[in-house]
Amino acid sequence: MAHITFNTKNIENFVADHELAEMQPLITMADQQLRNRTGAGADYSDWITLPTDYDKDEFSRIQKAAKQIMSDSKVLVVIGIGGSYLGAKMAVDFLNPMFNNELPERDRQGVKVYFAGNSTSASYLNDLVRVIGDQDFSVNVISKSGTTTEPSIAFRVFKQLLEKKYGTADAKKRIYATTDANRGALHDESVAEGYEMFTIPDGVGGRFSVLTAVGLLPIAASGADIQALMDGAHDAQVEYSEADITKNEAYKYAATRRILYDKGYTTELLINWEPSMQYLSEWWKQLMGESEGKNQKGIYPSSANYSTDLHSLGQYIQEGRRDLFETVVKLDSPVSNLDLPHEEGNNDGLQYLEGITIDEVNTKASQGVTLAHVDGGVPNLALHLPAQDAYTLGYMIYFFEMAVGASGYTFGINPFNQPGVEAYKTAMFALLGKPGYEEQTKDFRARLGE
Ligand code: PA5
Numbered sequence: 001m002a003h004i005t006f007n008t009k010n011i012e013n014f015v016a017d018h019e020l021a022e023m024q025p026l027i028t029m030a031d032q033q034l035r036n037r038t039g040a041g042a043d044y045s046d047w048i049t050l051p052t053d054y055d056k057d058e059f060s061r062i063q064k065a066a067k068q069i070m071s072d073s074k075v076l077v078v079i080g081i082g083g084s085y086l087g088a089k090m091a092v093d094f095l096n097p098m099f100n101n102e103l104p105e106r107d108r109q110g111v112k113v114y115f116a117g118n119s120t121s122a123s124y125l126n127d128l129v130r131v132i133g134d135q136d137f138s139v140n141v142i143s144k145s146g147t148t149t150e151p152s153i154a155f156r157v158f159k160q161l162l163e164k165k166y167g168t169a170d171a172k173k174r175i176y177a178t179t180d181a182n183r184g185a186l187h188d189e190s191v192a193e194g195y196e197m198f199t200i201p202d203g204v205g206g207r208f209s210v211l212t213a214v215g216l217l218p219i220a221a222s223g224a225d226i227q228a229l230m231d232g233a234h235d236a237q238v239e240y241s242e243a244d245i246t247k248n249e250a251y252k253y254a255a256t257r258r259i260l261y262d263k264g265y266t267t268e269l270l271i272n273w274e275p276s277m278q279y280l281s282e283w284w285k286q287l288m289g290e291s292e293g294k295n296q297k298g299i300y301p302s303s304a305n306y307s308t309d310l311h312s313l314g315q316y317i318q319e320g321r322r323d324l325f326e327t328v329v330k331l332d333s334p335v336s337n338l339d340l341p342h343e344e345g346n347n348d349g350l351q352y353l354e355g356i357t358i359d360e361v362n363t364k365a366s367q368g369v370t371l372a373h374v375d376g377g378v379p380n381l382a383l384h385l386p387a388q389d390a391y392t393l394g395y396m397i398y399f400f401e402m403a404v405g406a407s408g409y410t411f412g413i414n415p416f417n418q419p420g421v422e423a424y425k426t427a428m429f430a431l432l433g434k435p436g437y438e439e440q441t442k443d444f445r446a447r448l449g450e
Contacts, residue, residue: 083206109223
């Protein structure tokens with residue numbers, strides 16, 4: 001089956017062949033730390049073998065639960081934040097038509113999927129409650145720690161909505177909890193209330209968890225093929241099993257971006273040319289940023305949606321500070337295409353485009369932008385996706401996970417922890433007066449002049 005390919009032909013002016021070869025010892029060291037589980041944070045590297053070793057019984061339960069949701073609900077509300085929602089959102093958007101939730105039921109494979117608990121916005125929750133209206137719905141609440149504030153708040157709101165609509169006993173049958181196997185508030189509540197539970201394996205961190213129940217249940221409920229997703233990841237696991245950069249494209253990507261970083265290209269823009277791939281960038285930003293951004297090191301992961309952002313960020317990318325490089329994720333063939341409609345005359349000046357498809361315009365635009373940006377001093381890497389399907393997505397997920405695992409070790413950091421995300425929580429809890437934060441409350445309130 002065709003799979004993703006990584007292309008470096010547009011960095012010839014920026015990276016010499018010998019520089020890539022010189023990265024091999026560092027990559028070999030990183031590969032050994034990763035696979036022999038001798039590197040920092042190795043307890044959280046079970047994602048490496050997940051596409052082979054996943055829990056098949058739980059996988060069947062996920063498929064069964066998805067069918068149940070499709071049979072008794074029109075809507076699934078997926079509650080989670082960070083690694084507990086971005087992968088699912090990426091996949092639901094990538095594997096379904098744009099505007100899937102707005103399509104008539106007969107044109108949709110699964111239920112409508114909405115996400116909640118990924119912000120502290122009251123308006124968002126109110127608006128989503130209004131959108132659900134009187135439609136039948138179920139809830140998948142996802143939290144590894146089981147104590148994260150944003151999803152906990154949203155869960156209260158939607159749990160009470162379920163109880164009001166269906167009564168306490170029947171509401172419980174519509175709640176699916178994905179959390180730690182043994183501990184945490186969500187775990188304890190789920191056991192006590194009898195919710196159907198799915199587990200997030202101990203050795204898989206949030207941002208690496210899309211191929212666990214965290215991603216799989218919402219993706220399956222949307223009607224997408226989760227077996228093909230796992231098959232793609234499995235084949236990538238086999239493909240990216242060597243340390244040799246010339247044979248392992250995930251490592252070639254890791255090595256190339258590391259060389260660029262050492263030359264001062266410290267910001268990477270993930271580029272897509274399909275609106276349905278915007279959340280691919282959001283998922284990738286968390287994966288890269290939370291894994292690499294430590295000890296004042298790491299490539300800053302950013303993104304741009306083309307051609308949309310060429311009309312906003314394009315100027316900066318072409319002529320601003322020369323510390324950017326681009327990694328373009330380009331589909332080799334779109335899910336659907338469209339001929340430019342014929343029109344008499346040439347009032348809109350588009351006659352020269354007649355006879356070509358709109359996807360050909362997209363492709364020519366992407367080729368032209370790459371040439372212009374390379375001329376402007378922006379190194380350009382490319383990842384080609386043969387199709388917008390579940391197999392390809394699974395393959396790509398594994399490609400980026402493998403790349404960032406190795407990359408983190410080349411930076412000499414622990415790619416699997418996220419100590420920095422606690423700082424804001426301490427300040428927020430102190431200001432909200434959470435028990436246990438009394439010491440900090442005084443200090444933070446004083447700084448706000450309260
Ligand atoms: O990658 C991570 O660990 C974080 O982004 C978490 O996924 C996020 O904070 C949500 O945590 P939890 O699943 O414990 O609610």
